[in-house]
Amino acid sequence: MTGQRTPLGTAVAEGKGREKLPLRALLALTTAVFLTALTETLPAGVLPAMSGDLGVGESAMGQAVTVYALGTALTAIPLSAATAGWPRKRLLLAAMAGFAVANTVTAVSASYALTMVARGAAGVAAGLAWALLAGYARRMVPVPLQGRAIAVVMTGVPVALSLGVPAGTYLGETFGWRAAFGLMTAVAAGLLVWIAALVPDRPGPGRGGSAPVRATLALPGVRPVLFVTLVYVLAHNVLYTYIAAFLDRHGMGGSTDVALLVFGVTSMLSIWVVGARIDRRLRLLAVGGTVLFAVAVTLLAVGAGSAPLVFVAVGLWGLGWGGAPSLLQTAAADAGGDSADTAQAVLVTLWNVAMAGGGVVGGVLLGAAGTGALAWSVLVLLAPALVAVVAARTHGFPSIRPGVTLPDED
Structure with missing residues (x-):
């Protein structure tokens, strides 16, 4: 795998064309991201079984996702500051160990209260992981x-959303929801060995990386990136959280799995395209992704009665969304400069606030105006996001990343 020339696997550094990405180490971080995202979203796939086993209603059990998101949102910034001087490898191992313990407790717990404590602890581990992963990856490679x-x-x-959640749901339906969480413990244990053996250590950013939030927000470009993150992720989750209800309202309830598969496949394609061009086309990709998302929700708003049009819209949505995490985290880190880790921690906090807020805002819209309001509300949210991306041409979303000098073509 490391010997193949692909957009994600081949590096061109300062025109030399000889440096390559350390894929074995980076894929360990990819697996950490996978584990983090899957731990957060898996309860949605096994919710009925969990609620029945723990003796609570589905709405109460659904708070397992909310508690996780709150744990992440509340701890990302303080944990990033408190651990700024820690070596990155030790910190990542601590976060993955936290996932192993939290998922083990979830798998064996017979108490709703204990399960909620474990989910909160998993959220804390996620806050620690999300705040360091992008910066860790950046420190492994040249600019x-x-x-x-x-x-x-x-x-x-x-990968977690398009493959992990369906696979975990199937495992939960076949062998019980506890087996699904137990498998995630096994993944975390294997990942601890992988990280210990193959991921190089890097020093923490120290005092510079743990700059006060206020000072970081004053840096040119940081606030536009964070604003776009909040609005873009909120818009996505307003629609994604209630996509099943939206499709059911328009007579496509039986096609939700197909729609999500289309979304997952196009999201992967988006990641590939973004990975190939992000260093010299960051601005174009950010503008293009936002426009694709806006076109997609417009199609959903006006053509939801047509199944082919809905699938086209969902595909465009995936193309606009898939590369967003890479674009936003790269833009935040670049704008943050020496305070990149603080900028990342704030981004993680806003990301999780937007995820939780998407469910709340979408639920209010659903109850007050029905599913027809979802797509139009997303379009309203995307308008200021697009304006912010376009306006931040010098700092925030520049055409070429700072410090990068690459030829026009590979």
Whole structure:
């Protein structure tokens, strides 16, 4: 795998064309992202079984996702500051060990309260992991390869959503939901060995990387990137959280799995494209992704009665969304400069606030105006996001990343 020339696997550094991404190490971080995203979303796939086994209603059991997101949102910034001087490898091992313990407790717990504590602890581990993963990937490679390195690592998100959740749901239905969480413990244990053996250590950013949030927000470009993150992720989750209800309202309830598969496949394609061009086309990719998302929700708003049009719209949505984590984390780190880790921690916090907020806002819209309001509300949210991306042409979303000098073509 490391010997193949692919957009994600081949590096061009300062025109030399000889440096390559350390794929064995980066794929360990990709697996960490996969584990983080899957741990967060798996309860949605096994919710009825969990609620029945623990003796609570499905709405109460659904708070397992909310508690996780809150644990991440509340701890990302303080943990990033408190551990700024820690070696990155030790910190990543601690986060993955936290997942192993939390998922083990979840798998064996017979108490709803204990399960919620374990889910909160998993969220804390996620806050620690998300705040360091992008910066860790950047520190493994020279500047011209940093965008590609982050794109490799962020592949774990769409893989978790498009493959991990369906597979975990199937495992839960076949062998019980506890087996699904037990398998994630096994993945975490194997990942600890992988990281210990093959991932190089890197020093923490120290005092510079743990700059006060206020000082970081004052840096040119940081606030536009964070604003786009909040609005873009909120828009996505308003629709994604209730996509099953949206499709059911338009007579396509039986096609939800197919729609999500289309979304997953196009999201993976988006990651590939972004990984190939992020270092010299960051601005174009950010604008293009936002426009694709806007076109997709417009099609959903006006043509939801046509199944082919819906699948086209979902495909465009995936193309607009899949590369977003890589683009936003790269842009935040570049704008943050010496305070990149603080910028990343704030981004993680806003990301999780937007995820939780998407469910709340979407639920309010669903109850007040029905599914027809979902797509139009997303379009309203995307408008200021597009304006912010276009306006931040010098700092935030520049055409070429700072410090990168690459030829026009590979």
